[in-house]
Amino acid sequence: MLKAVIIDDEKHCISRLERLMKPYANLIEVVARCTSVSNAKSAIVLYKPNVIFLDVELQNETGFDLLAQLTNIDFEVVFTTAHNKYAVDAFRYSAMDFLLKPIGESDIKRTLSKLREHVSLKDMATKIELLFYNLESRNGSPKKITIPTQEGLTVVNSSDIIRCQSDANYTHLYFKDKTKIIASKTLKYFEESLENLGFFRSHQSHLINMGCINKYVKGKGGYVVMNDNSTVEISVRRKEEFLKRLNGK
Amino acid sequence: MKKFLCFFCVLFSLSCLSQQKQIDSLKKVIDAYTHQDTTYINLRLSYSRKKFISAPKDTTLLQYSLKTLELSKQLNFPKGEALSLNRIGVIYQYVFSNPYKAIENFQNSLTIVAKYGLPNRYYVGNIGNIANIYYEQKENEKALSYYKKMLDYPAYRINAYGYIANIYGNLNQLDSAIYYYKKVDKIARETKNVFQLANNQSNLSNVLSKANKKEESIASIEESLELIDKHKFEFIRAPAYSNAAKVYFNSHNFEKAKKYALDALSLKEALSNLFIEEKLWETLVEIYETDKDYANALDAYKKYVKLNDSITSLDRKLEISRRDMQFKADRDQAVAQLEIDRQRFIKNTSFVIGGALLVFGLVGYFLYKRKRDALEAKKVADFKVKVADTELKALRSQMNPHFIFNSLNSISDYMDKNDVDTANNYLVKFSKLTRSILESSEKKWILLKDDIELMKLYMDLESLRMPNKLVYNIAMDVNLDLENVMVPPLMMQPFIENSIWHGIAKKEGIGTIRIKAIKEGAFVVFTIDDDGVGRTTNISIDATEKTSLGLKITKSRLEVINQLKKAKGELKIIDKSVGVQVVLKLPLELRF
Numbered sequence: 056m057l058k059a060v061i062i063d064d065e066k067h068c069i070s071r072l073e074r075l076m077k078p079y080a081n082l083i084e085v086v087a088r089c090t091s092v093s094n095a096k097s098a099i100v101l102y103k104p105n106v107i108f109l110d111v112e113l114q115n116e117t118g119f120d121l122l123a124q125l126t127n128i129d130f131e132v133v134f135t136t137a138h139n140k141y142a143v144d145a146f147r148y149s150a151m152d153f154l155l156k157p158i159g160e161s162d163i164k165r166t167l168s169k170l171r172e173h174v175s176l177k178d179m180a181t182k183i184e185l186l187f188y189n190l191e192s193r194n195g196s197p198k199k200i201t202i203p204t205q206e207g208l209t210v211v212n213s214s215d216i217i218r219c220q221s222d223a224n225y226t227h228l229y230f231k232d233k234t235k236i237i238a239s240k241t242l243k244y245f246e247e248s249l250e251n252l253g254f255f256r257s258h259q260s261h262l263i264n265m266g267c268i269n270k271y272v273k274g275k276g277g278y279v280v281m282n283d284n285s286t287v288e289i290s291v292r293r294k295e296e297f298l299k300r301l302n303g304k
Numbered sequence: 305m306k307k308f309l310c311f312f313c314v315l316f317s318l319s320c321l322s323q324q325k326q327i328d329s330l331k332k333v334i335d336a337y338t339h340q341d342t343t344y345i346n347l348r349l350s351y352s353r354k355k356f357i358s359a360p361k362d363t364t365l366l367q368y369s370l371k372t373l374e375l376s377k378q379l380n381f382p383k384g385e386a387l388s389l390n391r392i393g394v395i396y397q398y399v400f401s402n403p404y405k406a407i408e409n410f411q412n413s414l415t416i417v418a419k420y421g422l423p424n425r426y427y428v429g430n431i432g433n434i435a436n437i438y439y440e441q442k443e444n445e446k447a448l449s450y451y452k453k454m455l456d457y458p459a460y461r462i463n464a465y466g467y468i469a470n471i472y473g474n475l476n477q478l479d480s481a482i483y484y485y486k487k488v489d490k491i492a493r494e495t496k497n498v499f500q501l502a503n504n505q506s507n508l509s510n511v512l513s514k515a516n517k518k519e520e521s522i523a524s525i526e527e528s529l530e531l532i533d534k535h536k537f538e539f540i541r542a543p544a545y546s547n548a549a550k551v552y553f554n555s556h557n558f559e560k561a562k563k564y565a566l567d568a569l570s571l572k573e574a575l576s577n578l579f580i581e582e583k584l585w586e587t588l589v590e591i592y593e594t595d596k597d598y599a600n601a602l603d604a605y606k607k608y609v610k611l612n613d614s615i616t617s618l619d620r621k622l623e624i625s626r627r628d629m630q631f632k633a634d635r636d637q638a639v640a641q642l643e644i645d646r647q648r649f650i651k652n653t654s655f656v657i658g659g660a661l662l663v664f665g666l667v668g669y670f671l672y673k674r675k676r677d678a679l680e681a682k683k684v685a686d687f688k689v690k691v692a693d694t695e696l697k698a699l700r701s702q703m704n705p706h707f708i709f710n711s712l713n714s715i716s717d718y719m720d721k722n723d724v725d726t727a728n729n730y731l732v733k734f735s736k737l738t739r740s741i742l743e744s745s746e747k748k749w750i751l752l753k754d755d756i757e758l759m760k761l762y763m764d765l766e767s768l769r770m771p772n773k774l775v776y777n778i779a780m781d782v783n784l785d786l787e788n789v790m791v792p793p794l795m796m797q798p799f800i801e802n803s804i805w806h807g808i809a810k811k812e813g814i815g816t817i818r819i820k821a822i823k824e825g826a827f828v829v830f831t832i833d834d835d836g837v838g839r840t841t842n843i844s845i846d847a848t849e850k851t852s853l854g855l856k857i858t859k860s861r862l863e864v865i866n867q868l869k870k871a872k873g874e875l876k877i878i879d880k881s882v883g884v885q886v887v888l889k890l891p892l893e894l895r896f
Contacts, residue, residue, distance in 0.1 A: 138739075155739070159732035259788075259896040290896040 057083040062095040063110040075163045092121045106131040111142045128183055147248040149185040150201040178208045185210055198252055202238045213252045217281050219245050219262040255300055258290045327354045345384040348372045352391050366395050382420040389413035403437045410434045428457045444471050452881045462491045478515040479876040502531035506544040509551050518555040525551045542571045546580050549587045562591050582611040694860045714769050730768050737761045744793040753786035766804050775814055781822040790893040798854025799832050799886040807836020827889050835883040
């Protein structure tokens, strides 16, 4: 049985989430409901929950403030938010789980089945550390992202990735230091988290770092030579947009 | 419109010579007949039909047919009754020009057909007669509904399609007109009915030309003319030449246009039909004006005005049988139109004189060039404004306030009724759709897969708004890679909305929407079919005024796409016999 704490400044959101979890009463139990950071802090110490559902906006504080004040995070964190693009981007980089409000029945089902699989707590700490790193490093500075591999989570600087290449349900990532990681996610997954970080999907099976291009060789679609001397094809249909991006538009 | 009529009249008169003998011998048999039984009535009916064809102005036929009706009633012979009533209707229509009396008799005949379960051909015959009357009286809506009833009977289908197409052509609903002409075309080809094919291609070319489909219209008229020459279909030669003149004029082939217009005028058939002659002079005015041959233009114009006047007076005679009010309105309009035409001609002439003077004033090429460059720049700027404007409006129409607040209202209604689960389901779907629309509106193209999801979400929501009313299905061509094909977000949504709220909501029982996408060369063709009540045909000739906002926006989005992709995407709205079909042809856009 999982113990859960819900932290949200809106009573309606708390009761809605509780109602959605009712059918899973044999799996998860809500032990405390909090509406402020200080409140939540003492509840977590008291109840030692396995998971907390944490709202991003908490009146004049944020859910991040709560995590920053805790010395030891030994529980899963699921963020909830209505519409906060900045936070959602940060969750994506860190592979944090989050729920968009209003939450649907199928959303909660998906989250609970993930919780049941017991993602290791070591990963949670890594994810949260990364989340803070990315939240603090404001616009322009390099971001770190988590890469799910078969062994677990690896954290890398997004700017160290030269390119990603799809291989069925896996993705090969090539780095500046000539290393390579095989991730257990599709190229689409990386496209979603990296497209705002200077990456471009140049081809059905290629995602390239626009900052790591040595030269572009013209052709029907043409190809690029990357920092590591690898060549990557540009798909004919992506050429126009690629050139736009290359010229800094 | 009059072409079909004259074609049928000619058929009547062609057969009359050979029948004169038969009529005389039939008359003898009837006179010699002593019993008043059903055979006697059948003979009388056969005589009245043949007599009418050979002498269509014989007023004594009315008394004769009334007597036949009387006898049928006495003998309790329903078939005789139904057929006599039909004859009486025909006589009122053609001999006495009394359409209302005619319809009354046809309706009575129909009642008897239904009451005694007489064979279908008696039913269709009456329906066809009623449809033709409404058609001639320009009561398009009623005519359409009767022609559509005829579609259930294969033998009458080709004629019904032809008339339906003519009506849509007159209403300027060109997509629908083309759709039905093409049906006639198909049947004519299958049954090798060369005459129908020639006549239909000629009519089709006229509508295609109006719809600005130059190449297709030329192909149609050329086939028609070839068939007419080959099979010597003299009685449709004049209207075909008239159409040819118009088609070539619209395709800027002025020489051919002039040739056909003049050739047509040398045919006696053209001169015996005021409507065709009037149209020819009208076309000639345009041709001469383009030729800058003002003397001939004026001459042609005078003839045109004269014919127009006599047609107006001819119309007036017909109108007398109609209600007085409408008569006045029509005449006023005709007079006003004439005045407008005159004014336009005066204006055009003065423009030409002014233009000639201007030529002297032109100092040189540079002025012109500078102006052209400025215009070009303005065009580009206008286009950019249009793109931005269209995108904004598209978002507005998708996030239609009406839709938002009605959805919220429905949610509240489910809550009132304590149906928490449905309210919840509704709310989550509503917010998902809202979020997706906001996100996708930033993009000009999204994956077909995502767009289908949006449409499904939208239709799910609408079906929650009216439970047990809406069913939909979506069929995708296996040749379309959903993960690679890109489409502009929610292009189809306004049509789905129209189908739901103007087609299915007004219908009794469950309605179905079928969405289909297929790959056709370098295009993706979407089809949305509904089985709702359809669009009302009772709209003004200038249909563009009434087009809905959603339709305008889609058209404008399509124009932007066509311009950007240098493609020829198309939008067609077709009134089917049940429901509406929208066909949207978009250039195939792949992500990779």
